[in-house]
Amino acid sequence: MSIAKYHRRLAHSIELDEPLLELLVPVERWLDTLAVRNHSEHTLSAYFAGVSQLALYLRGKKLTWTRCDKRQLAQHISQRLDEDKLALASVQQELSAIRHFYGWLIEEGLARINPATGYQLKRSPRPLPSIADIDLLTQLLDQPIPDTPEQARLWLRDKAMFELLYSSGLRVGELVALDMMDIDLTDLRVRVTGKGNKTRLVPIGEKAATAIKRYLPHRHLWVEQQDNALFISEKLGTRLSTRAVQQRLKVAAARAGIAQNMYPHLLRHCFASHLLSGSGDLRAVQEMLGHSDIGTTQIYTHVDFAKLTQVYDRAHPRAIHIQNEAE
Known part of the structure; x- marks a missing residue:
């Protein structure tokens, strides 16, 4: 499996330097595991998109997956919302991908703490549906x-x-x-x-x-x-x-x-x-x-x-x- 298979635009929009490639190695392994478990191509692509954004953030901070704590994650999520102007629902999807990825890292003995555990985004109030009498x-x-x-x-x-x-x-x-x-x-x-x-x-x-x-x-x-x-x-x-x-x-x-x-x-x-x-x-x-x-x-x-x-x-x-x- 290659990075381009799941997110071709990533290679075209940013520089795939050595630190980023190292961050993406376990991501590729994780997606390979999910593919064997019959997750859909759409799900794998969405997971890669969400986790790769955190990888880009960590590369910029010169951090590894194990050095990402709740504070770092909160800064990344804030950036996605405030600077990148992502919708709350889209950020929720990215956070879910990150949570699943860290769960796999822990299972593989590659991390001890999941920074996404217990992390909650404030949801916008859901509008009440219209009702006809x-x-x-x-x-x-x-x-x-x-x-x-x-x-x-x-x-x-x-x-x-x-x-x-x-x-x-x-x-x-x-x-x-x-x-x-x-x-x-x-x-x-x-x-x-x-x-x-x-x-x-x-x-x-x-x-x-x-x-x-x-x-x-x-x-x-x-x-x-x-x-x-x-x-x-x-x-x-x-x-x-x-x-x-x-x-x-x-x-x-x-x-x-x-x-x-x-x-x-x-x-x-x-x-x-x-x-x-x-x-x-x-x-x-x-x-x-x-x-x-x-x-x-x-x-x-x-x-x-x-x-x-x-x-x-x-x-x-x-x-x-x-x-x-x-x-």
Whole structure:
């Protein structure tokens, strides 16, 4: 394996002098080990990019891997953020690569301390997802069927898609990836392949199941080339794209007289927020959303609390008086 294989631009942009080459020798060995463990080319390239940046910093300071402590690492990370203007998420990826690399150095007896252990970057506050209220979703999903036969057929398919997005909290990519065999309209569940090729079973609501049943006769007429996709393009007879779903949702929202920006992920947000508000079962919602980290699901508890605060401010007899006194 050569350095150029993973980061060709490195050799073109900087001088590969002896100190830097010495720093990169264990990096190459580490990546060789990961390659044997079947890590993807993309992962190896990202790891090399992150660790090589620290190697450049250490070369400039005339330091080795074992002379890099938490203070040195903090200076490097600060430089990446402040001088190189890297996004926080990109620096997080580099820090993860460095942490893994030092873990390997320790395993090989080439280092005793991992300077990245316990090192945390302050995350930017994650914006709360937009949520549409139930009345607005009813306005979208229960709108009258279009008058023209062509638009009526398309609406039967679109309604099935939107009902399923809201009913089961699917990502739009998961929706368009569904095959016929993934839907069980008898036991009312759908098998979803999510991030990392992880599969999960999610319940389907009665309204979504009914909408899918009404759509299926049209699907059987449209499908070509024995495509197994659940949702089919009427014109092409093949699997719908995510872009097509996004466009059809905007068309449906406009036809229903909805001014709010509607997009497929909004229906997933609504699924999570409404289900959590009604059940309070965070673990169940996490499972249905396919979140590997419950912290990702917990954002919907903040959404719900924000709604509770609005209700409190409007309804509590002392809320307004306290505010006025403060003024």
